[in-house]
Amino acid sequence: MTSPEIPPDSDSTVFVVDDDQEVRTGLQQLLTAIGLPVQTFSSAQGFLDAIDKSRPGCVVTDIRMPGMTGIELQKELRERKVRLPVIVITAYGDVSFAVEAFHGGAIDFLQKPYRPQHMISRIREALARDQARRLLERELKRTRTQLASLTQRETEVMERLVEGKTTKEIARDLGIGLSTVDNVVNLAVAVQKFREAQSQLDSQ
């Protein structure tokens, strides 16, 4: 569900995790040159300590690092329910690494030295993906609140909708205006969306 047309939040940050200082600096210079905020970390633990779930962005992490590896970091992020898209980079590219990274939920696997323009476009995709997910989550939250605040009458409408009755029938049955029924229908559509979005998020 990449939606590249959605511009990244202005505060979307690229979190770079790599033990090689020059590599960190290189990425920082590359991304700031095109106006993307960057924050770098020399270890996976350092990133985990600093992480704030509410901040939008994406992660670019090396695999082989002293202490926690990039693969372990992915696992830890999953356990903490941090859903930032992860791009894995490595200087020791081989197939088994790539397989492991994708198993861990990485959205991309790039071998060093990556082509700078290539890296930029992958990062933009990751940020768009994060952005789309955050929008979806906000919508979910709104629908959830609306569902929780249904009145007695609205609940009755909903039940009849589920039974498969038409809006006109429901309006007649309950002796209410068609517009009231329509409001509930709109909500039902939102609920449907909610379910779809939920399953989409779960599959990510």
Place this chain on the structure above:
Amino acid sequence: MTEQDALQILLVEDSSADRTRISRLLAHQSPLDEVAMATTLQTAFDELNKRSFDVVLLDLILPDSEGVETCRRLCEAFPMLPVVVLTGVSDEDEHSVAALQHGAQDYLNKREMNGPLISRSLRYAVERKRSAVDLQRSERRYRALVSATTSLVWSTDGNGCFVSPQPEWEKLTGQTQEQSAGRGWLEAFQPARRSQVNAAWATATSTGEPLDFETPVFDAATNSFRLARVRGVPLRTDAGEITEWVGQLTDIEDLHRTELELRRDERLRSLGTFAAGIAHELNNPLAALWSSSEAALTRATHVTRDGPIVECLDNVVRSAERCAAIVDNVLRFSRSGAGDQRDGNLERAALNAVMLTRQFTREHGATVEVSAEPGLPRIPMNSIEIEQVFVNLIRNGIESINEGAEIRISIEKTLDGLQCSVSDNGRGMTEDVRLHAFDPFFTSRLDQSGTGLGLSIVHSIIQSHYGSIEIESTEGAGTTIRFALPGSP
């Protein structure tokens, strides 16, 4: 092999309940594995002929074959294929042991099966089969050499003259008895080496020390000089006078070549490891260099479209890109030959390579022809790597001449596998180029269009297949590269 490697499994089982149970256990344990099914031995053979599998999970009791016979037939038809046998309830001991003797790698009792056990057993089977096959093939290569060595016995009088008929010598050199009589045998040695041979004899006859030297001697069967080791001891009277010399002449040409080949292979292997180490180390700084220079270029371009700084940075970025390409090539070279090997079709690999290079061939006005002896057996190989071998050899051949290259690929059976030659009608190689042709970064092309790794990659792939490779070339008359690959053990 790591746990993550997905396997292509063929499950041969006629009971649908067992099929379902086993494939479920596998799907749960290692979801990346692909399981194909066969219900009879015949359909199993059909599947195996259609495509390659990593391992077979085989029930011994099938509608068209029963007991150990099932295992024996499968292992005979597909000697490279790892097999794990499924045993039922009552037949466990007797059948499982017999199955192992007939080539199965492992057995599983259907009653005690669980996901982790099946998955592990299949993976160990693949691993075990591979090491066994590797060992067998490398041993065979050298055994063949040792047994092929020929050697003959000769005798002379006290002064090194042939005085009696020397049938073995005559047969080897093609000299008649008259020609070799006396010191006539000297004619069978290379003219340039004759004084050396004379000197060795002079020392031996004057000191009475045993004779021992190596020099090329004419071989009538191949119409060429082959390296031989000549050894002899004096026979004396009671008074100590030397009356006779008897000795042996051993053809050591093959041994000598193998030794050179081994030394070359060893040298190239350590070069590959060394180069890969450096390449990996370069990846990080190169990533940094490329990113930072690109960033600088982006910022400089914001200020001014062109100008000296943009030009400088543009050159830095392009050079970084070139370094990256070189490093990538080195890593490709060091990784070549690491792929899995299964039974494959050499002619098919050649034809695929011809297809892959069609565009290149057309652009250079070249032609490529493939001929193969009918009924070639399948041999253990990594088809993608062998295709790469053909692609590299075809490209090399085409580039050996400006225009109108004619490349001929021919494949034929040998005693223990297949032999393939790729010939071109190009410039040919000087002796110096020929000797270094497999060295990484050695290129004879002055235009620098090549990476200098094409033949190195070919060499390391052939080597990983326990094959041998040699170059025959005449300056101005073209080059033939010949490689041999062993068949299934």
